[in-house]
Amino acid sequence: MKVLKFGGTSVGSAESLAQVVGILKDNQEKGTPVAVVNSALSGITNLLVEAGQLASAGDEQYKTVLSTIERRHIQMIEETMATATQAQVLEKIGAYLQQLRDILHGVFLIRELSKRTGDVVLSFGERMASYLLSTYANQHGLATEVLDARKIIVTDANFGNARVFFDKTNKNIVNHFASSSKIQIITGFIAATEEGVTSTLGRGGSDYTAAIFGSALNAEKIEIWTDVDGVMTTDPRQVKKTYSLASLSYAEAMEMSHFGAKVIYPPTIAPAMIKNIPISIRNTFNPEFEGTLISSQSSNWDFDVKGISSISEVSLVNFQGSGIMGVPNVPYRLFNALSEAEINVIFITQASSERSISFAISPEDAQRTKQVLEAEFSPELSLHKVDAIEIRHDLSVVATIGENMRHQPGVAAKLFGALGRNGINVVSIAQGTSELNISVVVEKKDLGKTLNCLHDIYFLSDETRLNIFIAGVGLIGSTLLAQMKAQYENLLKEHLKINIVGIANSKQFYFDSEGIDLDNWKALLLEKGTKGNIDGFVDQMVDLNLSNAVFVDNTSSQLVVENYQRILNNSISITTPNKLASSGDFMKLQEIKQTAMRRGVKFFYETSVGAGLPVITTLNDLLNSGDKIQRIEGVLSGTLSYIFNSFKVGTSFSEIVKQAQAAGFTEPDPRDDLNGMDVRRKILILSREAGYQMDISDVAIEGILPDSCMQAPTVDDFFTELGKHDHHFENILKEAEADGKVLRFIACMEKGKATVSLKAVGPEHPFFSLSGSDNIISFTTSRYLERPLVVKGPGAGAEVTAAGVFAEVIRIFNHLS
Numbered sequence: 102m103k104v105l106k107f108g109g110t111s112v113g114s115a116e117s118l119a120q121v122v123g124i125l126k127d128n129q130e131k132g133t134p135v136a137v138v139n140s141a142l143s144g145i146t147n148l149l150v151e152a153g154q155l156a157s158a159g160d161e162q163y164k165t166v167l168s169t170i171e172r173r174h175i176q177m178i179e180e181t182m183a184t185a186t187q188a189q190v191l192e193k194i195g196a197y198l199q200q201l202r203d204i205l206h207g208v209f210l211i212r213e214l215s216k217r218t219g220d221v222v223l224s225f226g227e228r229m230a231s232y233l234l235s236t237y238a239n240q241h242g243l244a245t246e247v248l249d250a251r252k253i254i255v256t257d258a259n260f261g262n263a264r265v266f267f268d269k270t271n272k273n274i275v276n277h278f279a280s281s282s283k284i285q286i287i288t289g290f291i292a293a294t295e296e297g298v299t300s301t302l303g304r305g306g307s308d309y310t311a312a313i314f315g316s317a318l319n320a321e322k323i324e325i326w327t328d329v330d331g332v333m334t335t336d337p338r339q340v341k342k343t344y345s346l347a348s349l350s351y352a353e354a355m356e357m358s359h360f361g362a363k364v365i366y367p368p369t370i371a372p373a374m375i376k377n378i379p380i381s382i383r384n385t386f387n388p389e390f391e392g393t394l395i396s397s398q399s400s401n402w403d404f405d406v407k408g409i410s411s412i413s414e415v416s417l418v419n420f421q422g423s424g425i426m427g428v429p430n431v432p433y434r435l436f437n438a439l440s441e442a443e444i445n446v447i448f449i450t451q452a453s454s455e456r457s458i459s460f461a462i463s464p465e466d467a468q469r470t471k472q473v474l475e476a477e478f479s480p481e482l483s484l485h486k487v488d489a490i491e492i493r494h495d496l497s498v499v500a501t502i503g504e505n506m507r508h509q510p511g512v513a514a515k516l517f518g519a520l521g522r523n524g525i526n527v528v529s530i531a532q533g534t535s536e537l538n539i540s541v542v543v544e545k546k547d548l549g550k551t552l553n554c555l556h557d558i559y560f561l562s563d564e565t566r567l568n569i570f571i572a573g574v575g576l577i578g579s580t581l582l583a584q585m586k587a588q589y590e591n592l593l594k595e596h597l598k599i600n601i602v603g604i605a606n607s608k609q610f611y612f613d614s615e616g617i618d619l620d621n622w623k624a625l626l627l628e629k630g631t632k633g634n635i636d637g638f639v640d641q642m643v644d645l646n647l648s649n650a651v652f653v654d655n656t657s658s659q660l661v662v663e664n665y666q667r668i669l670n671n672s673i674s675i676t677t678p679n680k681l682a683s684s685g686d687f688m689k690l691q692e693i694k695q696t697a698m699r700r701g702v703k704f705f706y707e708t709s710v711g712a713g714l715p716v717i718t719t720l721n722d723l724l725n726s727g728d729k730i731q732r733i734e735g736v737l738s739g740t741l742s743y744i745f746n747s748f749k750v751g752t753s754f755s756e757i758v759k760q761a762q763a764a765g766f767t768e769p770d771p772r773d774d775l776n777g778m779d780v781r782r783k784i785l786i787l788s789r790e791a792g793y794q795m796d797i798s799d800v801a802i803e804g805i806l807p808d809s810c811m812q813a814p815t816v817d818d819f820f821t822e823l824g825k826h827d828h829h830f831e832n833i834l835k836e837a838e839a840d841g842k843v844l845r846f847i848a849c850m851e852k853g854k855a856t857v858s859l860k861a862v863g864p865e866h867p868f869f870s871l872s873g874s875d876n877i878i879s880f881t882t883s884r885y886l887e888r889p890l891v892v893k894g895p896g897a898g899a900e901v902t903a904a905g906v907f908a909e910v911i912r913i914f915n916h917l918s
C-alpha cells in the first residue's frame with residue numbers, strides 16, 4: 102500500500118486531474134494498492150480564510166470572495182466532467198456552497214468567527230476537492246470513493262491546530278481499510294473531535310494526513326505530489342541553476358523545512374519517521390522524474406552540503422545584561438514566556454560569556470515578543486540587570502544543511518570565506534552540535550547574494566557565474582568583449598559563465614543581470630542605454646549586489662578612478678589598464694589597496710605596464726620570494742618603441758606617429774606617449790611596487806616634444822604642429838645613425854631615483870634589438886645581479902592589452918571560487 106498526497110496545484114485544473122488519474126492507473130497496473138489524500142484546489146484555502154475574516158468583520162465583500170470560490174469550482178466542473186454528469190455534479194457542489202454561504206452569513210450577522218467555526222469554513226475546500234477528484238477518477242475508469250477524514254481522524258478541540266488521538270485514529274483507519282475495496286480519496290487537513298466537531302490539523306495539514314494514514318497502514322511509501330521536481334538544493338527563485346536532490350535523510354528534510362524550504366512541514370514527518378516509512382516528493386506534471394526520497398538512509402552525495410535554505414524575513418532579538426550571567430533560570434523564563442505566548446523561535450545563539458542571548462523570530466511577532474519579555478523581566482529591567490530589549494529588523498536566515506558536514510573540517514571555513522570575499526556581513530551564527538546545519542543571519546538585502554555565492558561554492562560542479570561590469574568600451578573595452586565572446590563556450594566547459602552585467606562609456610550605460618548579449622552590445626548600449634555618468638553606473642552596480650563581481654576599468658578617466666574606493670568597499674574586485682590610480686596620489690593608492698585587502702577582494706593593474714606582458718606579477722614574485730631590486734630599466738612605451746623602430750631617415754616622423762595611433766598603440770591622447778608622461782607613469786608604478794614612496798614629480802624627464810605641440814588645443818592640431826617639426830626628429834635620428842646607434846626612449850629606476858630620456862644605443866646594448874611595439878624590462882636584483890631578468894614582447898596594442906585584462910578577470914575568479 103502506498104499513500105499518495107496531491108497538493109492544490111495537482112487537483113486545480115483539467116490538465117492536473119488527468120495527470121493524477123494517470124498516476125493512479127500506473128499504480129493499478131503495477132498492482133500497488135493506493136490511498137489518496139488531497140488538498141483543496143490551489144488558492145481556495147486562502148480564499149476561505151479571507152471570506153471568513155471579511156464576514157466576521159461585517160464586510161459584505163465576503164460575498165465576492167465566495168463568488169470567486171464558486172466560479173473556480175464551476176469552471177473545474179465545466180472543464181473536467183462528462184457533459185451528461187455536469188448537472189448532477191454542479192448540484193452537489195452547489196449544496197456544499199449553499200451550506201458554506203449559510204455559515205458565512207451567520208458569521209456576518211454575529212460578527213464573530215471562532216476558531217471552531219473557522220475550521221468548518223476551511224473544511225469545505227478539501228471536501229469539495231475530494232468529491233471532484235473522486236467523480237473525475239470514476240469517470241475515467243477507476244473505482245474510487247471519498248473518505249471524509251472527519252469520520253476517521255480523532256483530535257482534541259484545539260481548533261485550527263488540533264492534536265491527533267492516535268489510538269482511536271489508527272484503529273479507525275485500520276478498520277475502515279479492512280472493509281473498503283475502492284480507492285479511498287481522503288480529505289486532507291481536516292479531522293473531527295470525539296464529539297464529531299470539525300477540526301483542522303494546522304500548517305502542512307494535508308501532508309500530515311498522509312503521514313497519519315501511511316503510518317497506520319504501514320504503507321511502503323508516502324508520496325507527496327506537488328508541482329516541482331522534488332526538493333531543490335536551494336530556492337530556485339533566488340538562484341538560477343539549482344538541482345533536484347535525489348534523497349534526503351529525515352533529519353535533513355526537517356532542517357531544510359524548518360529554514361523555509363518548501364519540502365514538507367516538519368511535524369508531519371514524525372509519524373512516517375517513527376515507522377521508517379520513506380516519503381517521496383514528486384512532480385505531478387513530470388511523473389517520470391523520481392523526485393526526492395526522504396528516508397533514514399544517508400545517501401551517496403558528492404558534496405559536503407545537501408541544501409541551502411532560507412527564511413527571507415526575520416527579526417533578531419538581543420536579550421542581554423549583566424544580571425543574566427550564569428543565572429540558571431533566565432533562559433528557562435525567557436523561552437517559557439515566549440512559548441506561552443506561542444511565539445515561534447527560529448534560531449538561537451548565546452555568547453559563551455552568557456551575557457547575551459540572541460534569537461530570531463518572525464517580524465510579525467516582534468512587537469509581542471518585546472511586550473512579553475518586558476513583562477517577564479520587568480523587575481530585572483528596572484534594576485538594570487537586563488538591558489532594554491533590542492530588536493533588529495530586515496534580516497534573513499540562511500541555513501546550510503547536510504549530514505556530510507559532520508566531522509568534515511573546512512565546511513564552515515568555505516562558507517565564511519565565501520561570504521567574506523563577497524562582502525556579506527554575518528550578523529549572527531549558529532551551529533547545532535549535530536553539525537547538520539550551519540545557520541547565519543545576514544541582512545535581507547544580501548539574501549540573494551548569499552544564496553548565490555554559497556550555492557556556487559558548494560555545488561560548483563555545474564557552473565559559476567562571474568558577474569562582470571565594464572567601464573570603457575573603446576579600443577581595449579570592445580576588444581575585451583570580443584575576446585570574451587570568443588572564449589565564452591570554452592570557459593563554460595570549465596564551469597565558468599562569463600556574465601557581462603553592465604557596460605558603460607562616458608555618456609551612458611546599459612545593464613542586464615542575466616548577461617548582455619555579446620553579439621549586440623553596441624546597439625543595446627547606444628539605443629537602450631541610460632544616459633548617465635560613471636557614478637550612476639556604479640550606483641546601479643552596487644545596488645544589484647551580485648556575488649562574484651568584477652569591475653573592469655578600460656578608460657583613462659580620473660572620474661572612474663574616483664569610484665574605486667566605493668567599488669572595493671562593496672566587495673567588487675577591480676582590474677584595469679588605466680594607469681591613473683596606480684600612478685596617482687600615493688596616499689590615495691595606499692587607501693585603495695588597503696580597502697581591497699580589508700574587503701578580501703583584488704585590485705589588479707598588470708596591464709598598466711607593458712600591457713599583457715607579465716611585468717608587475719614578475720616584480721612581485723621577485724619581491725615576495727625575498728629578492729632585492731637593485732635597478733629597473735626598460736623601454737616601457739609601445740608607441741615610442743614602434744616609432745623609433747619604424748622611423749628611418751627620409752620618412753616623416755609625424756606620419757609614423759599616426760601609424761602608431763592607427764595600430765592602437767597610443768594613449769587616447771598620443772601626446773601622453775610622446776611627451777613621456779605615459780612612460781613616467783609606468784616607471785613610477787614599478788618603483789612603487791618595488792617599495793619606493795615616490796610621486797610623478799620624482800621621475801625626471803628629458804622631454805622630446807617641442808612646446809608648441811604640447812600647447813595645441815586638439816589632437817588634430819597637435820598632429821599639424823608635429824608635422825612642422827619632422828626635420829627636428831630627423832636630425833636626432835641622423836646623429837644617432839652616424840654613430841651606428843638606434844634611438845630608445847629608456848626609463849630607469851635605481852635606489853628610488855627614476856629618470857626617463859631618449860638615448861642613442863649601440864649594438865652592445867641589450868635594448869638595441871627591439872622591433873614592432875616591443876617593450877623590454879630588465880630587473881637587476883640581488884639574485885639576478887650579473888645577468889638581469891628580462892621580460893620582453895609587444896607592450897601595446899588592443900589584442901595583447903585586452904588579453905591581459907581578460908587574464909586578470911580569470912585570476913580574480915580563481916581567487917573568488
Ligand SMILES: NC(=O)C1=CN([C@@H]2O[C@H](COP(=O)(O)OP(=O)(O)OC[C@H]3O[C@@H](n4cnc5c(N)ncnc54)[C@H](O)[C@@H]3O)[C@@H](O)[C@H]2O)C=CC1
Pocket residue numbers: 572573574575576577578605606607608634635655656657658660661678679680708709712739765766767768769896897898899902
Ligand atoms: N592601447 C593600448 O595598447 C593600451 C592601453 N591601455 C590603457 O587602456 C585604457 C583604454 O584605452 P583605449 O581603449 O585605447 O581608450 P579609448 O579612448 O578607445 O576608450 C576609452 C573608453 O572609455 C570611455 N570613458 C572615458 N571616460 C569615461 C568615464 N568617465 N566613464 C565611463 N567611461 C568613460 C570612453 O567612452 C571609451 O569607451 C587607457 O587607460 C589606456 O592607457 C593600457 C595598456 C595598453
Ligand SMILES: N[C@@H](CC=O)C(=O)O
Pocket residue numbers: 708709710711712737738739740741766767768774779896897898
Ligand atoms: N600607449 C601605451 C599603451 C600601453 O600602456 C604605449 O604605447 O605603451
Ligand code: NA
Pocket residue numbers: 707708709710711712713714715716717905
Ligand atoms: Na603587464
